[in-house]
Amino acid sequence: MPKIVIDKKEYEFKDGETILEVAWRNNIFIPVFCYHPKMPYVAACRICNVEVRISNSTRIMPACATLCQENMEIITNSNVIKNDIQKGVLELLLLNHPLDCPTCDAGGECDLQELTLRFGSDRSRYEFPKREFERKNFSPFLDLYPNRCIECDRCSRFFHLIGGGTEWGTYNRGWYEVFGVWKKEIIENEFSGNMWEICPLGAINDGSYKFKARPWEIESIESIAPDDSIGSNIYVDIRKKYPKSRGPFEIGGRRTNLFKVYRITSRDNPKVNDYWLSDRERYSYSWINANNRIAYPTIKENGTYRSVNWEYILDAIYSDIKDVNSEEVALITSARSSNESAYLSKILFKEILFTENVGFSEIGEDAIEEVFGYSISNATISDIDDAKNIIIFGDIKNSFPILGIRLIRSSRNGANIFVYNYYKERYILENWAKGIIFHPYEIEKVAYELSLKVKNNEFRGKTVLILPDNLPYRVLRNLLIASIYHDNAKVLILRTKPNKQGFIDVGFKDKSIYEIIEKANLGKIKVLFLWHTDLLLEYPNRSEIESALSKIPIVIYISPFADYSIKYAKYILPETTIFEEDGSRTNTEGRVQIHKQALLNYEDSMPSWWIFKGLIKRFGISLKIDSIEDIRKLMKKEIYYYSEVDFDKRPRYRNYPPFIPSIRKLIKYYEYDLAKYPMRYKNLKLIEPEAKEVKPLVILSPHIYKSSYYASRCEIFYSYIKPYIRTIEANSKTIASLSIDEKFKLEDEEFSIVVNENVVDNVLIYRPLFFDSKINLYLNKYGSREI
């Protein structure tokens, strides 16, 4: 290994490593402002300058941007470095800094504070006025203070290079250089929240955390973002249970602040979210205190509700369901609970009640299991990074936003990305991907042609297909089969329900919820468990669902939220949410990730595994379960896939300076285990597509905030959702051919038309805020309707 000398000691380095990387690795903590380990270096702030001696000439070079060479001699602690560079740069940066630390949210976790304390001078010789900028706000997520800016360019670099946005930038030059937004009133990029996290000081602050707390009063708890099945790793920031400082904790004798999430920050898991978060993951947490949280177990008797205690309600449920036929029991869930809860519910439903009626989604037939031998992706999320071709079905921005970071990165590295959809979404419009736009009725034909291309190896090199699991059966099946024939193709299945993979792994099989609804409509279901889902919220075809629910005598409603179908429930059981319980979740690639309890249980709510444990006990089966660890032990024994999973995965550590707050967050990182899956590929034949005549169609489409179960409950997104404006998007050709000018009428409801030329002909797009419109009444079960 080649060696360099830093402060008279020899250190080894690898080719392509910078001086800073080698120094940090060996505990020589050179200070930085503009450098961020997750972003390309630019050497703008110049505080990392060091003296470099090569072949008898000494020069001052930025450590972050200078590659190591053999025989380099580096000095990091000479007088020139200490006085002219570290002290000098800090004095210059502080010329314009307003020093309003007492009112700044970043106070206490500010790079400038910490480095000034460590390397700077305690006085300034500057005696002239400081420059000032007008304050403007461009986003509910961010709170901007341009006066505090030290022009490190981290935010613009992130926004352009990693977030792929254009509206944010650095403007003006020299003394008056400042960040800002161009052409737009509001920042539309869905990764903007990361900017406050990488900002080394309080120039960009978290808009949702404004004046709420101080960093030393806050404790960060490891958790998982609940909105999608990628499972981005997050920290939930809560008030410390035993803070050193005083604080207004006691209100009415209860420590209410312990029930509140203060903010969400990102947790580094290089294999999953790679430190970044999308705004949906970062700002969707105020649902935890939504005003429709269920507080107490409740029984409906003769049309009136009565709050009861847990023992009473579990006894009552037991006496109601103990004699019911196994075919007459059904469970519908949206798979939003932990693996541990899923496992206990599996014992209840599969081993005690012996029911086959379990539904997670509208899908039903499982093409993945048929082709792959087991229902799981064979690609991991990080496979996107080195893929040559990436083929995507659907709208990544609006349904799995965090994947966008990797797509943009691969596109920059020269990967060919193809997006198949019926409208041009972000990655097509911004030229990250080539778009193939088709009418929904042509999907089988388009997918068949693509399958032939994949099968015949027309895509050279590593190919990753990214397919949501709710694609039509034949489409998914053909593409999966084609991927097996390809030399180097892998498939990343995107689960449309957050923990669906975990539910499949513990032993459930997804039956279409519509089969259960149909049965119920025929009066064949007597007991229905609705678990962390709301059928009327999440599925179209409302009239059918409503009539089915009213025909079921016993509906047991287990959920944190009192949503629309609660009115059909006989038993209402309050469940805790992800931030209030310990657990593990399996993400879409089969990675078992751990989350920890951050908040106390909301009122009387309990984790669902505890509820199922109680019911199992009443059936006379005693499981020796006192805690979540006992369930995990049992799962490891009983579930083959999880037999080697480490549920107590410890974080790993990097050698980064502990005194730079914005980089300190990266010292710890997490790598969770992939579950072990048996894959048995089958050589099946492609199914030829059925021709279907193209007709004008209204179709439900995802919206990043509107169609999320959790995010749509949070007020912070309302400036993006505009909940009271119901619109339908279509291109001008469709509008002309249907002769609908400004208003579109479906049965008795009116929508305003928005012209969107990116939509394919003969398609009208409706992005629902859950249940905000009666349009769901008229759609078929796939969320579309011919006109």
Add this chain to the structure above:
Amino acid sequence: MELVEKRLILSYTDDEGSITIENYIKKGGYKALRKALEMRPEEIIEEVKKSGLRGRGGAGFPTGQKWSFVPNDGNEHYLVINADEGEPGTFKDREILEKAPHLLIEGAIISAYAIKANEGFIYLRAEYMDAFKILKDAIIEAYNNSLLGKNILGSNFSFDLHLYPGAGAYICGEETALLNSLEGKRGIPRLKPPFPAIKGLYGKPTVVNNVETIANIPIIINNGGDWYKKLGTEKSTGTKIFTISGAVKEPKVCEFELGKITFRQLIEYAGGIREGSKLVGVIPGGLSAPILINDEIDIPATYEDCSLKNTMLGSGAVIVIDDKIPLAKIIRRSIQFFAFESCGWCTPCRDGLPWATRILRKIEVGNGRREDLDTLYEICNYIKGKTFCALGEGAQWILRVYIEKFGEKILTQG
């Protein structure tokens, strides 16, 4: 001794100039191109190397050597002509652009042929409105005469020349900032290495040359490198255009053989110092070159003599300073220019120079103290060798030399 100019480039601007192609050909234009297209590209680079031509933009880097850095890989290369002449006191390129545009075009074609570039860009200073029109017409004329475009003069060589105006930033005269600006990005310098000759415009090998450098190429090809080398001194070959401005009677553009003339002679050539004032010093090569005072003015105007006196010949913009303007005002105005033009990318230059400007303004209005000079000197230390590009470096250099040469005179001479 009477001073006689050696007008090589400027001969094309004499009389009616050579704006139209007929005039240019009458003055012997496009002969070099025909000759060059019969040579091999390597031979041209060899010829330029032999001539010892040094870049006329300011840094004085040998042109032939710069060209030979371009990898001979058969890939796309670019030629970029830096016509962003923003250095205060410099107007030599303007003379060429407005009076002899075809000389530049001919030089560009030959240079592109030498470095195997099929596309060239002229990055023109935004304020040069007239030059833009003239150059545009000349390029169209050249296209019409099949001097640009596909198969130039029937050869296999094709070359397209594009004209781009800047947007008024001095920093875009720095070659990597110029490339950023040309790509449509923010005009900030890039990290070096990689140098533009390896990774330049759009990531392709790129040669960035000054207008005057390119204008010298047809002359070298016409007369041969050896002939050119005989002009001037050993290290500073050829002729150089000087622009004399400031406190002289007749500010002018002139061209002399390097080493055959001193700065004092240049002042005399421009009619001498203006009435009733005393000479304080001469800035030899544009605002970013430190001032020469007293008998330093008697050195020959060459690259090597200037660097011996801790200054530089730069762009050959000779600014003569007399005692009619307060010294503090001159220094303040110079530093203010650099502070205003600092791109803001790196801390020392962005924050150091405006601070220095404010201190100098305080001195200018008579409130200066002895400690202010110490602070100024320390700001120079903060910047020296610690910045991204040469802008801050140049600014701190002149400020430092002013303080070293005049000391407390700056405080009192107000």
